[in-house]
Amino acid sequence: MGASDDTLYMIIYHPKYLEHMQDPYHPESPQRLDAILKKLESSELMGGCLVPEAATKEDILSVHTPEYVDYVQNSGEGVIDSDTTLHTETYEIAVLSAGGGLLAARKSVEEKKPYFALIRPPGHHATPGSGGGFCYFNNIAIAAKELLKEMERIAIIDFDGHHGNGSSDIFQNSKEVVYMSTHQWGIYPGTGPANFVGEGDGEGHIINVPFPGGSGDFSFYKAFDELFRPVLNQFKPEMILVSFGGDAHYKDPLTGLALSSFGYMDFMKKIFDAAKELCEGRLAVYLEGGYHLQAQAEVVAGSIAVFQGKELHMQFTDISDQLGRGKDAVEEAKEVHSSYWKL
Template sequence: MRKTGVYRNELFLEHQPGFSHPESPERLRVIYEALDKGDIAEHFLFPGFDPVSQEVLRLNHSAAMVEQVAATHGQGHTYLDPDTQTSARSYEAACFAAGALVDGLVRIEQGELDNAFCLVRPPGHHAEQDGSMGFCLFNNVAVAARWAIQELGMQRILIFDWDLHHGNGTQKSFYDTDKVLYISSHLYPYYPGTGAVIEVGNSAGAGYSLNIPLPGGQGDMEYARIVNELVVPVTRAYQPELILISCGFDIHDGDPLGSMQVTPAGYSWMTRQMLAVADEVCNGKMLVTLEGGYNLTAMRDGCFAVLAELCGKKLDCGYPFNLSKEKADRFAASSVACPALDQSLQIVRGYWPGI
C-alpha cells in the first residue's frame, strides 16, 4: 500500500462562479462526502497546506495577471472572460489550489508521500501567462512545474493531460523548453481550439509538446492504446524526474460537455500504467490534479478509480471503479482502431525514434 496524499479544503467550495455554471462547488462536494463515508479516509493521508504567494504565481503568470485576479478578492461576481467568473473568495481558493500542488511536491520529494491527488478547484490548465480563461484562474499544474524546476532543480518533468479539452495554458507555458514534456489527449476541434497534431513546440521545445487530437466517441480501449503505445513509451524515453497528471473526468461517458465514452475502468488503467512507469523512471513520484468533469456521478466514480490505483488498495465503498483482471488484460492488449492516435504516432516518431 502506497502513502497517498489527498489534498482537500472546504475553501475550494467557496469559489462560486455563478448560478448554473457547470464548474460548480458540487463537483468537489460529491467527492468529499464520499471520502468521509465508512473507512475510506483511513487509506489516505490528508496534509495541511498553505496558499502560494504571488511570487510563486509569478513563476508562470505575469504580475499584471496575478494582480487582476487578486483584485477580485472580497468582490461580488467578476467576469475575467465570458466563461470565467470569480466570487469573494475565489482568489483565495485559487492560491490554495496551487498551494496544494506545491505542498504535494515537497512531501513527495521528502518521501513523506509516494504520490498525491489534489482535489482542488478552480481548475487550471487553460489559464495562460497573461490571462485567466476556461473556468481557470491560475494554471495550477504549470505553477507547480515551474516551482519544481526553480526550487527542486528538476530538469525533466512530464505532464500528461487527459482532460476533454486541450490545456492551452500549460502547453504555452512550456512550448519553448525541453524541461517539461507536455502530452495531451483531447477532443478536437473543440474549446479552446488549440492542440492540433502539428503543435509540437519551438526551438529547444521542439518535440516536447505532443498532442493526440481526437474526433469524439473514444472510450476505454482507445485511451488504453493511447497510454500503452504513446504516453508510456515516450515517458520511458524522456526519463522524467516527476510525473504530473492533469486529470479531467469530462472524458467520461455521459459528461454534459463531452462526447467521449471512458468509464471508471479506463481511468483505473491509465492511472495504473502511469504509476508503473513512474516506478521505473522517477521512484514513483507522481502527482495528480483535478481539472474538468461535470457529471457528478462520473466525478465521484472516476475519482475513486484513480484513488484506488494511487493507494494500491481496493476501496470497498460501493462504486463501480475497481478494475477486474479480465478488463486489465483486455486493455493491455488493446488494438482497437484509432486513426487519430496513428496520425499522432507518425508525428511523435519524428522526434522520438523507436516509439
C-alpha cells in the same frame, strides 16, 4: 479506519475550495468536490488529508504576468470570459488551489509516493496572461516551475477531456517539460492539433492526441502504450504530474469522449506504474474538470484506490470503444513525433 500509515495523507484538500462559486448553476460547482469527499468517505479511502497554505505571489508570478495577477487580485467583481467570472474572494481561493498543487508536488518528492490534489478552481486553461475555461492560475504549471528549481525533466500527462492550452502555452518552448495531452478535438478551447509539437528548444516536447468524439478506453490505452510510455522511457522524467479531468468519462455532460470507469483506472494504473519504474514513485495528480458528479467521484476514488492497492466497486462501466475510435488520431500523432522519438 483501515488505513495504514502508508496510505494516510495522499490527499490534499482545503475546506475553502468549497467557497469558490462562479454562479449557482455553473457546472464547475462546489458539489463536485463535495461528491468526491463523500465517495472517499463511503469507500473508506479517505485516510486523512493535508491542508495546504496559499501559494505566494512569487509562486504565481513564476507562470503568470504581473498585469494578469493584479487583475485577478484587484478587480473585485468582473469577468474573464463568458464561463469564468471574478468575485472578491476568487484570488484568495485560487492561490489556495495553487498552494494545494505545490504541496502535492513537495510531499510526493519527499515521500516518493502519489499525492492527489483535490483542488478548485482548476488550472490547465490558464495561460501566462489570462484565465478562461473556469481556470484562473495554472496550478500544475506553478508546481512544475517549483520542481524545476531542483529537477531537469518533468512530464505532464493531461487527460482531461479538454486540451490544456494554458499548460501547453507555458511550456511550449521548454525542453525540460514534456506535455502530453489526450483531448476531444473540436470542442473548447479549440487548440491542441497533433502537428503542434512545441517550438524552439521545446520542439517535440508537446504531444497532442486530438481524439474524435466517442473515443474511449481502447483509444486511450493505445495513446499511452504506443506514444506516451515510449516517450516517457526515453525522456526519463524525474517526476510525473497529471492533469486529471473526470470529463473524458462517457457520463460527462460537457464532452463526447467515452472513457469508462474501468478505463480511468487502467489509465491511472499505467501512469502509476511508469512513475514507479521511472521516477521512484514521484507522482502528483491535479484535479481539473469533470462535471458528472457521481462519475467523477467514482473515478477519483478509483484512482486513489489504485494508489492504495485496493479494489473499488464501479458503477459506470459501459465500454463502447472496442474498435478504438481514436486509433487514427494516435497513429497521426505517432507519425508526427517519429522525428523526435523512437516509436
